[in-house]
Amino acid sequence: MKPPSIPSTLLIFHLRPARIRARDAAVTEALRLLRPWQATAPPGGPLSEKGGVFWIALPELYVEKAVSRLAWLGYTTAVDRLEPAAAGRSRRSKGAQADGKPALKWKGNLYRATRIYEEDAETFRENAPDRRSFLLETGNGQVRAVQGYRGDGGPFSRRALPVCDARLLVNLVHRQNMASLLDPFAGGGGIVREALLHSLAVFSADIDPVLRHGLSQMGAAHCIADARRLPFASESIEAVATEPPYHQDAWQAVEESLAELRRILKPEGRVAVLCALGQAEGLRQAGQSLNLTRIHDFTIERKGTDCAALVWEKG
Ligand SMILES: C[S@@+](CC[C@H](N)C(=O)[O-])C[C@H]1O[C@@H](n2cnc3c(N)ncnc32)[C@H](O)[C@@H]1O
Incomplete structure (x- = not known):
């Protein structure tokens, strides 16, 4: 039968x-x-x-x-x-x-x-942060391509978001015919890189000036800026995907940045943040007080660092 x-x-x-x-x-x-x-x-x-x-x-x-x-x-x-x-x-x-x-x-x-x-496992591996090349401004003001750049190990500058997590964040804010995406804590550009594959206008910001050449070369419209004061017009960006620093000393600034992200987001725009698990509650409360609608809240177990992926939508 x-x-x-x-x-x-x-x-x-x-x-x-x-x-x-x-x-x-x-x-x-x-x-x-x-x-x-x-x-x-x-x-x-x-x-x-x-x-x-x-x-x-x-x-x-x-x-x-x-x-x-x-x-x-x-x-x-x-x-x-x-x-x-x-x-x-x-x-x-x-x-x-x-x-x-x-x-x-x-x-x-x-x-x-x-x-x-x-x-293709080998191609995926080749795209990992420790295999990529990134244009970096070094101490003496020279700019050179650094292989496998993962930050300087400082508490605010660990920069090695795995490709799979960068993709997840971009996909969680993805919308058909979406035209623009911003990463306001862009680091070594893991999220920027994945967003560019979607043929979007990708904007990036980071407070650390040494990253500007690398992010611009990747194809982002980059600015050196504090995520709490971004040089974008209100309601000008369709989506935000980001991984702010995990260190506790940065948590307050990261929570404060949510108000700025809300300002620049278009209505119905989404923000996805991958943060340290310990920071998630503060961000949930910040989002609630800003009247952002939390639509996803996942715990992501990563080797050595458990994280939360939070996604809000602006009403
Ligand atoms: C965890 S890293 C981002 C890593 C990035 N997702 C990647 O794939 O490389 C966090 C970044 O936030 C930046 N940062 C720290 N405080 C900031 C602030 N107030 N405004 C903007 N950027 C900031 C740091 O310089 C660092 O590059």
Whole structure:
């Protein structure tokens, strides 16, 4: 008997092993990017008992379009498409796919998973902060390309946001036809770099002048500025994604900067902040007092540093 057709195509997303516990953030990221194509995350799924995956349904008609965006995902490394496996009496159709892998049994029917996207691990690795080159102004005023620049190790200048987290932040504020994004604590440009891949006008600010050549060379319209006083007109920026310093001495300034970000954001614009877990509560309260609507609040376990990813929308 033919297995019943699934109403929409079901895609199985494989979580990045280093972010395997940030499943909610990964699902939200995927839904946000695939939103134009009516993506949903239906409850229950063929692999629900297994860790490391989630699933998204979308109309068959849109699968090809959606695939073009999968490489933007930060917390997903591969995506499979689930299709009914041909029924029959042969041993293979009952228990295995053509490639020898066992077929998936779901609601009494057999399905096969076909890989439709897989991250190139080596390319991903090559893009990591410790492999990139960044144009830096050194102590004597000279400008030179520094390989693997990750800040000077000072409490306010650790600059090595992993590519997957930079992507997540950009995706959480992403909107169809969005034209501009700002990182007001831009550091070594991890977020700037990912935002530029979306063909946006990317603005960056950082209080540290040594970064200006590197950020400008990457393609950002950069300014040296304190995030509490930014040289942008009110309601001029569509989205903000940022990772401020984690050190406690910077927390007050970071909380104060939220009012400035609210000022420059267009209505319905979003702000995504990756912060130290200990700073999250102060930021939640700051957002509330500014009448920003908090739409996401994720805990992200990173090796050695647990963080919170907070996202607000301006009403
Ligand atoms: C954690 S780093 C950002 C790292 C960045 N996400 C990356 O991928 O490289 C924080 C940055 O905030 C900057 N900073 C600290 N206080 C600031 C302030 N009040 N206004 C603007 N930038 C500030 C620091 O110079 C530093 O570059």
